[in-house]
Amino acid sequence: MAAPLPAAPAPAQGGGALKIILIILAIVIGLIVLAAGSCAYFVHRAITRTHLNQKNGEVSIDTPFGSLNSTSDPNQAAKDTGVEAYPGATVQKNGAANMNIGKMHTATVTYETDDPPATVADFYRSKLPNANLTSGENGHYSLISGGKDDLTTITIEPENGKTQIAVARVTNTGMSH
Numbered sequence: 001m002a003a004p005l006p007a008a009p010a011p012a013q014g015g016g017a018l019k020i021i022l023i024i025l026a027i028v029i030g031l032i033v034l035a036a037g038s039c040a041y042f043v044h045r046a047i048t049r050t051h052l053n054q055k056n057g058e059v060s061i062d063t064p065f066g067s068l069n070s071t072s073d074p075n076q077a078a079k080d081t082g083v084e085a086y087p088g089a090t091v092q093k094n095g096a097a098n099m100n101i102g103k104m105h106t107a108t109v110t111y112e113t114d115d116p117p118a119t120v121a122d123f124y125r126s127k128l129p130n131a132n133l134t135s136g137e138n139g140h141y142s143l144i145s146g147g148k149d150d151l152t153t154i155t156i157e158p159e160n161g162k163t164q165i166a167v168a169r170v171t172n173t174g175m176s177h
Helices: 015-048 076-081 117-127
Strands: 051-055 058-063 068-070 088-102 104-111 131-136 141-145 150-159 160-170
Touching: 076 088, 076 104, 076 160, 117 131, 117 141, 117 150, 117 160
Parallel strands: none
Antiparallel strands: 051 058, 058 068, 068 088, 088 104, 104 160, 131 141, 141 150, 150 160
């Protein structure tokens, strides 16, 4: 008499876990594609809404996020930073800019003069009597004035036989009064 043949095994039910993994993977890939498409759309809109204007060596860039303006006029640079230009100092090429981003405004200007750094530091110390003055070695000076909503910094340092003056002012234009 022949021995009975063993019963064939029942089909495996492990395919359900594989299906769940594939569904999750498809959802993740779909979300990534959607996020990349949305990002590309917003970048495209920002680029198409950015305007560049150049006139007489001055540049103005307007974007959906803010604006950037440059000037070589020492009077305009001094007005933008709120700090008087050192007498006889000249604005360096590409040395003055304004930027508005959200509620923040930043104005910077770089001047150059033949006067010694100590003389320049004394001038700005008289203009900003409440500023903190730090003097370093070899004629390097820093003045810091203001607070969190209106901060002005001035750095003075010798460079190539001249004195470089960098003035930067950051203001919060969304201040509540």
